[in-house]
Amino acid sequence: MRELEWTSSSDTPARTRLAIVGRGRLGTALAGALSQAGYDVSGPMGRGADGRGADAVLLCVPDAEIAPAASHVAPGPLLGHCSGATGLGELTPHEGFSLHPLMTVTAEGAEFAGAGAAIAGTTPRALAFAAELAEALGMQAVEVAEPDRGAYHAAASIASNFLVTLEAAAGRVAAAAGVQREQLVPLVRATVDNWARLGPERALTGPVARGDEVTIVRQRAAVEDVAPDLTPLFDELVSATRAFAAARDPSGTDTRATGARDGYAGDGSAGDRPRPGGPAGMNVIGTVAELRAELLEPRRAGRRIGLVPTMGAFHEGHLSLMRRARRDCDVVVVSLFVNPAQFNDAGDLDAYPRDPDHDAALAAGVGVDYLFAPSVDEVYPSGFATEVSVAGVTEPLEGAHRGRAHFDGVTTIVTKLFNMVGPDVAYFGQKDAQQAAVIRRLVRDLDIPVAIEVCPTVREADGLAMSSRNMHLSPADRVRATALHRALRAAQDAVSAGERDPGAARERALAELTAVSIEPEYVELVSADTLAPVDRIAGDVLAVLAAVVGGTRLIDNQPIQPNGGTGRP
Ligand code: PAJ
Numbered sequence: 001m002r003e004l005e006w007t008s009s010s011d012t013p014a015r016t017r018l019a020i021v022g023r024g025r026l027g028t029a030l031a032g033a034l035s036q037a038g039y040d041v042s043g044p045m046g047r048g049a050d051g052r053g054a055d056a057v058l059l060c061v062p063d064a065e066i067a068p069a070a071s072h073v074a075p076g077p078l079l080g081h082c083s084g085a086t087g088l089g090e091l092t093p094h095e096g097f098s099l100h101p102l103m104t105v106t107a108e109g110a111e112f113a114g115a116g117a118a119i120a121g122t123t124p125r126a127l128a129f130a131a132e133l134a135e136a137l138g139m140q141a142v143e144v145a146e147p148d149r150g151a152y153h154a155a156a157s158i159a160s161n162f163l164v165t166l167e168a169a170a171g172r173v174a175a176a177a178g179v180q181r182e183q184l185v186p187l188v189r190a191t192v193d194n195w196a197r198l199g200p201e202r203a204l205t206g207p208v209a210r211g212d213e214v215t216i217v218r219q220r221a222a223v224e225d226v227a228p229d230l231t232p233l234f235d236e237l238v239s240a241t242r243a244f245a246a247a248r249d250p251s252g253t254d255t256r257a258t259g260a261r262d263g264y265a266g267d268g269s270a271g272d273r274p275r276p277g278g279p280a281g282m283n284v285i286g287t288v289a290e291l292r293a294e295l296l297e298p299r300r301a302g303r304r305i306g307l308v309p310t311m312g313a314f315h316e317g318h319l320s321l322m323r324r325a326r327r328d329c330d331v332v333v334v335s336l337f338v339n340p341a342q343f344n345d346a347g348d349l350d351a352y353p354r355d356p357d358h359d360a361a362l363a364a365g366v367g368v369d370y371l372f373a374p375s376v377d378e379v380y381p382s383g384f385a386t387e388v389s390v391a392g393v394t395e396p397l398e399g400a401h402r403g404r405a406h407f408d409g410v411t412t413i414v415t416k417l418f419n420m421v422g423p424d425v426a427y428f429g430q431k432d433a434q435q436a437a438v439i440r441r442l443v444r445d446l447d448i449p450v451a452i453e454v455c456p457t458v459r460e461a462d463g464l465a466m467s468s469r470n471m472h473l474s475p476a477d478r479v480r481a482t483a484l485h486r487a488l489r490a491a492q493d494a495v496s497a498g499e500r501d502p503g504a505a506r507e508r509a510l511a512e513l514t515a516v517s518i519e520p521e522y523v524e525l526v527s528a529d530t531l532a533p534v535d536r537i538a539g540d541v542l543a544v545l546a547a548v549v550g551g552t553r554l555i556d557n558q559p560i561q562p563n564g565g566t567g568r569p
Pocket residue numbers: 309310311312316317318320321337339342410413414427428429430431432435455456457458459465466467
């Protein structure tokens with residue numbers, strides 16, 4: 001039996017008369033539970049009810065119908081709704097409250113006792129009534145301020161609705177393997193239970209947490225095979241899980257870092273290269289002669305050969321190029337060669353991560369046909385005396401900061417790789433925008449018969465562009481480094497809002513960096529073609545930047561679109 005001061009004027013305590021409007025699942029469940037708790041409940045009734053005679057009216061209707069339903073309610077009673085997202089303004093001019101159960105209500109009803117409930121009220125009395133209803137239902141009430149409703153409700157959707165979407169996806173993939181949904185249930189229960197008992201950090205297990213990239217690649221290939229529409233979701237989840245695992249346990253997240261350096265000989269000796277033969281389905285090749293012999297037949301048959309030049313330590317950025325090549329070409333060759341000629345610092349070359357067997361497994365996982373991993377001697381035999389050097393586009397930005405020798409090293413090795421492989425198409429990443437522009441100029445100037453494809457930058461969930469150097473960042477610097485992407489977005493946002501002065505857009509980017517004490521080597525708005533600074537933003541413009549964050553040099557860029565759009569690289 002409930003008594004409220006505001007209804008009780010006689011000696012006999014009056015039961016609070018509560019009208020429930022809305023005959024859906026929630027209205028039905030609340031009417032039952034509150035009547036059991038001692039309230040004098042009428043309803044659930046239809047949406048046009050005026051609530052006359054009630055002390056309080058509770059609207060259990062969809063958000064869009066709260067205001068129309070409220071307009072039918074006669075003046076007098078307290079008026080509440082059960083929405084998490086909608087504010088109390090919809091109840092005006094009534095004295096209003098809201099009670100949002102943090103609990104799902106299915107056709108079978110709901111278990112309110114023990115669940116949370118978000119409450120709010122336009123007056124202390126209305127808030128107290130919402131608290132009282134929650135208590136009567138055995139719920140843990142928490143007051144959520146109006147400005148916090150959006151975040152509160154998003155959290156509820158992620159925790160509940162999106163989890164169901166994930167489980168539905170898991171069920172589909174499981175079904176393709178002949179595993180029934182029911183067989184996943186104990187796993188899901190144990191996971192949620194671990195999350196509740198141990199917290200998210202300790203509850204996270206599995207291949208992403210272990211850094212087991214080979215397994216992730218295999219899983220992705222399977223998803224792509226049995227439920228291709230789920231691949232983007234899978235990729236996003238891997239990326240978000242990686243970011244979470246990295247923030248959680250900075251010491252042990254990237255197993256490649258240690259494994260790589262342990263096995264590194266640094267002189268192009270066999271320890272730098274994958275074991276010959278390689279994983280099933282992929283051929284690992286160490287010499288130019290062998291490679292040419294292998295490609296002779298496909299070339300004669302007019303098959304399309306794609307090349308992805310790399311220096312190893314594969315991450316999703318590299319794998320995205322390989323997948324693209326796999327999609328577009330008949331034969332996919334990936335070169336893995338840590339090119340000493342493009343490092344201007346011996347320490348940098350020594351520290352370059354290497355894990356050739358792991359790389360070979362990843363490449364095989366995405367369907368690469370040949371992993372070409374030559375030794376330093378194979379590429380630069382004694383007496384080697386030729387250099388390919390591109391002028392102009394190599395001079396600003398990276399050229400100015402790393403020295404011309406860097407790009408001379410890149411153009412020399414890439415020319416050699418083109419001659420060794422003879423690809424129809426070669427794939428490069430937008431992540432290294434200047435490198436891509438230099439390569440385009442190289443093939444144009446030297447009439448090299450290869451098409452250059454530049455693929456979008458692959459980013460971590462928090463926006464940091466993937467790079468083999470990221471593994472050197474300390475946890476704190478890993479967080480600071482996200483400012484690079486924010487800076488580029490700030491420049492894009494300024495331009496989208498109408499800014500055409502590169503200096504002003506640059507200042508916006510700079511502000512994001514200085515906010516976390518990052519002094520960039522450069523932040524510029526340049527022509528995407530020539531890499532020269534622009535004096536007005538029009539046409540294809542790139543925002544580019546480089547910065548040393550905690551001793552690790554990072555670069556990033558963003559194509560800028562003057563007429564809106566995300567310009568997402
Ligand atoms: P590496 O740094 O191994 O990069 C190989 C290719 O992967 C490059 O084309 C690079 O732009 C691309 N890449 C790197 N990170 C990426 C990301 N987050 N998203 C998309 N693509 C990404 O670049 C080199 O090697 C070398 O200079 C090389 C061209 C192989 C010459 O030695």
